[in-house]
Amino acid sequence: MPANALTIEDRRFSKFNATEQSSGRIDISGEYTVTIKNGGFLPVPSVSFNVGSMKIPDTDVELISQKSSNVGTIGPGSSKDMTLEFTLNGPSSDLRSVTYTACGGEAPELNIQEQAAGILLAIGVDSTVQVSSPSPSCTFPQQPTPGPEPPESPEPPEEDPQPPEEPDPPQQPEPPEQPPEEPEPPEEEPPEEDPDPEPPQDEPVDLIIDDMSSSTDDGEVTITVTVSTEGLDSGNYDTRSVDVQLVDDESNVLDSDSKTYSYVDNYDNSEFEFDRLTFEDRTNVRADVNLTEPEQLYENDTITVEATEDTGGGGGNGGTEPFSWEIVDAEGGEDQADVTVSTTGVGNREDATADVRLVDANTNEELAGDQQSRIGGFDNYTFEFRNIGLQTGQSVDARVDANILQPEAAYDSAEVQIVGPVVGGLELDSPIPSMDEAADEQTNNWG
Numbered sequence: 457m458p459a460n461a462l463t464i465e466d467r468r469f470s471k472f473n474a475t476e477q478s479s480g481r482i483d484i485s486g487e488y489t490v491t492i493k494n495g496g497f498l499p500v501p502s503v504s505f506n507v508g509s510m511k512i513p514d515t516d517v518e519l520i521s522q523k524s525s526n527v528g529t530i531g532p533g534s535s536k537d538m539t540l541e542f543t544l545n546g547p548s549s550d551l552r553s554v555t556y557t558a559c560g561g562e563a564p565e566l567n568i569q570e571q572a573a574g575i576l577l578a579i580g581v582d583s584t585v586q587v588s589s590p591s592p593s594c595t596f597p598q599q600p601t602p603g604p605e606p607p608e609s610p611e612p613p614e615e616d617p618q619p620p621e622e623p624d625p626p627q628q629p630e631p632p633e634q635p636p637e638e639p640e641p642p643e644e645e646p647p648e649e650d651p652d653p654e655p656p657q658d659e660p661v662d663l664i665i666d667d668m669s670s671s672t673d674d675g676e677v678t679i680t681v682t683v684s685t686e687g688l689d690s691g692n693y694d695t696r697s698v699d700v701q702l703v704d705d706e707s708n709v710l711d712s713d714s715k716t717y718s719y720v721d722n723y724d725n726s727e728f729e730f731d732r733l734t735f736e737d738r739t740n741v742r743a744d745v746n747l748t749e750p751e752q753l754y755e756n757d758t759i760t761v762e763a764t765e766d767t768g769g770g771g772g773n774g775g776t777e778p779f780s781w782e783i784v785d786a787e788g789g790e791d792q793a794d795v796t797v798s799t800t801g802v803g804n805r806e807d808a809t810a811d812v813r814l815v816d817a818n819t820n821e822e823l824a825g826d827q828q829s830r831i832g833g834f835d836n837y838t839f840e841f842r843n844i845g846l847q848t849g850q851s852v853d854a855r856v857d858a859n860i861l862q863p864e865a866a867y868d869s870a871e872v873q874i875v876g877p878v879v880g881g882l883e884l885d886s887p888i889p890s891m892d893e894a895a896d897e898q899t900n901n902w903g
Contacts, residue, residue: 462500462530462572462579466491470539472592474555482551484544488520488587491537492572494530498865500574503527505538508569513584517550519566530574532865534716559594563587661687663753666725668743674805675765678731681743681757685723699746700728704739732779732803732863734764777801781810781866784836786856788872791846793824795839795856795870802833802863809861812839817855817871834860846876 470489476482488510494500506524511517523540530536544551557564563586571580666682681700688696696717702710711730717723739761747753779801786795795812802808813825824841828834846852856870 461495462503462574463493463495464490464570464572464579464581465493465535466588467585468588468590469558469592470590472558472589472594474559474592474594476548476552476555476596478597480548481545482548482555484519484546484551484555485542487539487541489537489539490570490572491535492527492530493535494532497532498859498861499529499531499867501529501867503530503536503572503574506571506573507540508571509567510542510570511567512550512554513565513567515550517544517546519544527572531714536716555594558587558589559592561589561592563589661685661747661753663745663747663755665743665745665755665757668757668759670741670759670761672762672764674803675734676731676803677733677735677761677764678729679733679741679743679759679761680730681728681745683723683726683728683745685747688722697748698723698726699748701744702730703742703744710741733761735761737763739763779864779866781858781860781864781868783856783858783868783870786870786872788854788874790875791842791844791877793841793844793854793856793872793874795841795858795872796836797834797839797858797868798836799833799860804832806833806863807831808833808863810834811859811861813857814841814844814854814872814874815857817853823852823854823874844874846874848876848878850876 467488467490470487472484472486474482474484488507490505492503492505504524504526506522507520508522509518510520512519520540520542523542525538525540527536527538554564554566565584565586567583568585569580569582571578573579662685664684664686666684668679668681670677670679672678679702681702683698683700697714698717699712699714701712704710710733713728713730715726715728740758741761742756742758745755745757777800779799781799782797784796784798787793793814795814797810797812799808807829808831809827809829811825811827814823815821816823824844826839826841828837828839830837852874854872854874856872858868858870860866
């Protein structure tokens with residue numbers, strides 16, 4: 457799995473309004489929404505989204521041109537929605553196809569150029585895509601519909617001038633005696649209708665903590681909280697979030713996590729796992745669970761956790777030493793740079809992996825990179841980058857992007873300046889001897 461990976465999960469017109477005028481033109485307005493997901497296990501900061509062009513195929517008509525928006529940071533495994541507004545007025549001959557398709561609730565095909573970008577990575581799309589239109593609002597001119605023409609009436613047959621003589625009617629037998637008629641049963645009156653019927657009741661939304669448990673391994677505690685919901689409307693496509701916090705007896709926050717869901721109705725046994733926790737004393741730990749959409753709901757549960765032995769490591773926000781990751785020092789020089797990093801809260805037997813990259817601060821082009829793993833974490837460990845490859849006399853303002861991948865994902869950055877090699881291998885600030893000093897030095901060498 458990559459450290460961070462952006463993908464565009466969904467494209468839709470969250471709003472699509474169209475009005476066709478009798479003059480032969482169509483007014484269109486709406487909102488174009490995409491869902492951007494980070495499929496990696498590191499956060500992607502400063503994510504931006506840009507639509508260079510959204511064009512109707514086989515025409516020069518653009519719904520959107522050169523619009524962008526800042527999305528912000530997208531956490532690992534999380535998604536965020538980004539929306540751009542658009543308006544357009546044009547001839548019906550160019551807009552009718554895409555308008556009628558979107559107004560029918562279907563997904564029109566559009567030629568699109570768009571890009572989602574974050575620090576160190578970007579994805580671009582230049583292709584024909586389908587954009588769904590789940591809730592259009594459209595108005596078209598009323599035109600009379602011709603009805604069917606009445607069939608031609610047949611010509612009446614010619615009348616015979618002398619009608620035929622009618623035969624004598626046959627004698628009818630006398631009808632038999634009929635039994636007396638039985639009285640009809642009285643009509644039953646229909647039941648009275650309730651003038652104010654009660655509307656059907658929707659199923660109430662409920663937030664449920666299915667389970668909260670703990671386990672201990674090698675002096676560290678893992679707490680798992682399992683959450684479900686009931687009664688969420690499957691037709692509501694808004695993004696929803698569940699937040700979980702662990703607190704101790706004194707309401708100190710031990711750890712927290714959140715998950716974002718899209719295009720789902722109920723959350724079924726969604727697990728939140730908090731590991732590498734240590735406790736000096738026997739402690740009651742409470743889980744505070746909040747559902748933020750579509751309603752504000754809260755539930756909590758409490759378990760008792762036994763004290764753990766101190767194994768020399770920290771880990772987790774509930775340990776004896778909180779986890780941290782930082783760049784201690786960063787120095788640039790002649791076609792080289794040194795970056796010193798440290799961790800705290802990593803156990804003596806835990807494996808820590810760090811990835812450090814040098815990039816051009818102006819172009820985000822990678823200059824050099826290295827990845828190292830160390831048992832027990834990093835204590836003032838220096839990543840050395842040599843022979844970076846700058847040109848003679850070149851100077852680069854570089855940024856250090858330092859990610860620790862395990863035991864926890866964390867990020868830190870710093871700035872360094874790197875210069876290219878000096879001409880002829882001489883230091884620019886080296887003193888150049890005068891002619892007299894050079895002659896004296898040569899005489900001394902000859903004795």
